[in-house]
Amino acid sequence: MDSYADMYRMMCLIRFYENRMAEVYAEGKSPLFSIAAGPVPGEMHLAAGQEPVAVGVIRHLRRDDVVTAPHRPHHFAIAKGIDLRRMTAEIFGRTAGLSHGKGGHMHLFDPAVHFSCSGIVGAGFPPAVGAAFAFRHQHRDSVAVAFAGEGAANQGTFHESLNLAALWKAPVIFVIEDNHYAISVPKEQSTAIANNSDRAQAYGIPGVFIRGNDVLAISEAASEAVARARAGKGPTLLEIETTRFYGHFQGDAETYLGAGEKEKWRQSDPIPQFRDYLLAHHLLTPDDDAAIQNEVAELVEDAIAFARQSPEPLPADALTDVFAPNLGGK
């Protein structure tokens, strides 16, 4: 279990990564923005502001625990300990990428840390239940965590997966990131009740809502949920209030936001808040902080440099990996 300073460091790493991704993504896209242009084309969903969710939950996980993430996956991937260089190379679509350029930012897979994600909203729930079922069946004490946005909680897979998990007493934790919006649709317009965590009652499992984008409160709730799952007591549903600092995707004009809404979020930035807390409690010194800022900057720049120098795939590579060779199986 990592220390508070480590948590702070991880939050800074994610933030620095996302901010740099915003810049890298913008390369080649001005003066006229084109989604297809630049070294990083395609959609880009950034998670700056949502670091507490990833860090507060994943600090309780081991390498062998499973995480399934949604279309906005960077913070979860980094917190889970994904290979930052290969993740970045994948986002650049290069051969050194986790998927050699076939996946992209919504399709990051790193079996070494049991991480995967999907671009289909709600698609990560059933696989997490299946992984958790496998752990129970194999008498392993690993757990699975399915992360998804509040918008995903109205998808049928949410219901089917929570019911299955509760029935099977599967060691899985469902974490709903409530960042108030699903693209342009506010939670009140998509969700019939205020807190998805109350939907846990429909499955007879614990449900907890965590306010304030507070990494320590999140960590506390997650620690209980993970312990419960490891102890074979079954699933938990957590809903965590958080804030989206960028648009839904880069290029989103966000005309649908209320006046001052974005500023309010930015003002209650969880990272300076946590830093001030750590400084006040002498868990971090300004020098530590400076060192952390330097370290995360180096890590991110190194990953970006690694990605940039990795070769582009060859056209013929597009035809491989549709099917696995049958070596083990037969």
Next chain:
Amino acid sequence: MDSYADMYRMMCLIRFYENRMAEVYAEGKSPLFSIAAGPVPGEMHLAAGQEPVAVGVIRHLRRDDVVTAPHRPHHFAIAKGIDLRRMTAEIFGRTAGLSHGKGGHMHLFDPAVHFSCSGIVGAGFPPAVGAAFAFRHQHRDSVAVAFAGEGAANQGTFHESLNLAALWKAPVIFVIEDNHYAISVPKEQSTAIANNSDRAQAYGIPGVFIRGNDVLAISEAASEAVARARAGKGPTLLEIETTRFYGHFQGDAETYLGAGEKEKWRQSDPIPQFRDYLLAHHLLTPDDDAAIQNEVAELVEDAIAFARQSPEPLPADALTDVFAPNLGGK
């Protein structure tokens, strides 16, 4: 609103119909049972024992109110006032059938009474929400009722539909028929909590569980739910305990049933219980009862006779009705 005696009469009509269907379905299927043989081939899901659900709820509906039903639809169709002759002819696959033989027993459509059903578990929820939405949009005070079995409450459409209905304050009532089994799978093995009605909390709507297969208790709960919907106050979820007198489908050996389970159900037959209640309260005389038995027998035999004498479709008819002609639309 029909009287108690009318409710009793309707329950007897459904029961007589289902019992006769069991006989008709068996024609041509002995000594060796073949699902494809006889005047009524294909699957046959009978609802004997479940009459209180259909009668207790639908007595509160008008002709212009919508009902969507599942694969076990006869009791709902009859209670909704479907054309019994044409429904029966459809089950016989004849030209006089509601669908001229194209639909069959799981696909009964009678727009005159706004009735439809589907063979896909959980498929009736979204269309009911859509019909209710249309009523609200058109400022009509009609309502929609979606009936489904307890097994259907674990299908994703259940969740999506209840959330949508609650959001839209749609005049729709969701009625879950809990007959304890989904084919061979008992409710405890499919459903993480005891009562699906508690799942109403996940949508902020009222949820009521009605025990004992008691038509008067059902009617009372339904009357409130329908009134609520008509008054524009939004959806309600009802779960009604009931009993399946036949197998899942005809030909089901039911080896999965607990010892004596079936007998227990049969012993608490809701029809004699309701009759005794009516007799005791002088709401029905033995003569009335005898008259009702004769009347329902005549109606059912007339429908079966009508079906038998209706011609078979011609092979070429298979090619029509794939698309509607564009008369009105353009």
Next chain:
Amino acid sequence: MSTTTVRKLTMARAISEAIAQEMDRDPSVLVWGEDVGVYGGIFGATQGLYQQFGHDRVIDTPISESGFIGAAVGASTEGLRPIVELMFVDFFGVAMDQIYNQLAKNHYMSGGSVSHPVVLMTAIGGGYSDAAQHSQTLYSLFAHVPGLKVVVPSNAYDAKGLMVSAIRDDNPVMYFFHKGLLGLGWMPSDDWAEVHVPEESYEVPFGKARVAGEGTDISVITIGAMVPKAARVREQLQQEGISVEVIDLRTLVPLDKQAIVDTVKKTHRVLIVDEDYRSFGMSGEVAAILAEDALDYLEFPVKRLAVPDTPIPYSRVLEQATIPSADKIAQTIRAMMN
């Protein structure tokens, strides 16, 4: 009236104009889907409708595709004519039962007594590195199952007229607009799709292919975003003395078999170009029609250029290797002419 002046529209504007005019004409026409309201649709197909018609008729839904597509089944039986947007066709898998088992079959299963005048519009296509779950076309899947009309416009004029026909049709119509034809500005778009569009409402009939360019040596039979690509190749190859006829099928259901047979009678050589997966799809069906109904006119083996049965990869290089390009079309034609 401005019918005489040449007014060019992007395909996105042509679609939203068609919808707006039909909503004006018929109060029973509504629009719902994800982000179709204030946002105007992720690809602008509903731009301005919320402002014009309000939240009673232009409705943002939760991310519940089975729920809100299935809702169109019930709403259409009770007098509404919903236009429902499935944001990307790639998401069909979460809602396919309501689409193909209910919406598509109820008319048949009811013996014609129930109809569903519903337009299900959805974005298709790649070319901007949106990877395997956001770049597919998949129209062949919907053309395979009975009960759905399948419409794939290649330019703004057809887009408006086909949308008007779709809204007025009493059957479920799947309307596929290609992201690379919409003229969105933030997404590469083929400017050949931006053409003259009359202001007044008009219908383009289903089942009538369009000769997008006449030719005598070889026929390219295609649809959607591949039409302007093929038309460009046609001009280019004219310089090289190869006369290419380009057939824009416009709709897959109903399919204009006559146009397919007519063009091969003329050219005796056919290349089928498709942005869908190669096998068991549109390109196979067109080739089958040739082998059934025009065998004697086929002087050379049919060729197919389509996505080579791989998911659409993310990397620009890899994606360009899977989606048929103008260059590949030209090369294939040249090879077929030798």
Next chain:
Amino acid sequence: MSTTTVRKLTMARAISEAIAQEMDRDPSVLVWGEDVGVYGGIFGATQGLYQQFGHDRVIDTPISESGFIGAAVGASTEGLRPIVELMFVDFFGVAMDQIYNQLAKNHYMSGGSVSHPVVLMTAIGGGYSDAAQHSQTLYSLFAHVPGLKVVVPSNAYDAKGLMVSAIRDDNPVMYFFHKGLLGLGWMPSDDWAEVHVPEESYEVPFGKARVAGEGTDISVITIGAMVPKAARVREQLQQEGISVEVIDLRTLVPLDKQAIVDTVKKTHRVLIVDEDYRSFGMSGEVAAILAEDALDYLEFPVKRLAVPDTPIPYSRVLEQATIPSADKIAQTIRAMMN
């Protein structure tokens, strides 16, 4: 060992035997789905497994197809090899996203680092009046999207060997068993599917078609329940002096193109018979391969006999008018020989 004695099995028994033997061999093989436990599977494909392996390895699920099919995605990445039953293929629409966007694509999207050794088995076919939502075949849909192997046995011998291959395959395999071949007793079944099945385990390789009957005048290319029908017609037409070759494709992905080309080289005439919908499906793909790779050997137009793009109607008369029958196959061949 009883390999020498002739032991005939129904296809249902052959399937459950294959699964039982693999579960014995490999503890990571599990079975789940609706009614696969005590009931033994609605169509008997899991008969006896629950009794033999218990509820830890043979698991009844709720009616949550997206949930339990999607669970196979995660379970297979963590070391299990699930066999999941989708009761009828007709229900795919409630779970297609997990099947085609996750299970089928993860290997590619992960650049080969993630594999899903999963068998998704499902019942197909009509012929007993189960109407439009319980009688389809639909294998063409799964053959169209990349990443799924598609297996359709026509007899008990192939059913066992193909199931063993499917379970040992490291990819997602869609295994389609036809209800009319299973030998269930309560359902009409073609007794030609009940053949000798060795007791010991064996593999039938994917992508190798079988010549179900040699002939020289015309080839019938088909799969699944249409194979025994075609084989019967072959014997019948022998009396009439027509020599029919019957090709059983066995698997659609991978597809044995060579076998398709070889047979037309021999007979120069092809009838494709398919129980799936006619358009944009299997019959079109086979015809396309002929038009591409065997045009010069095709002396007569290709013909297709399939479900005529209508939903499957309920009435016996109507259903018989949509599903290809032995009579229709024979008539079509006779017409093609004149």
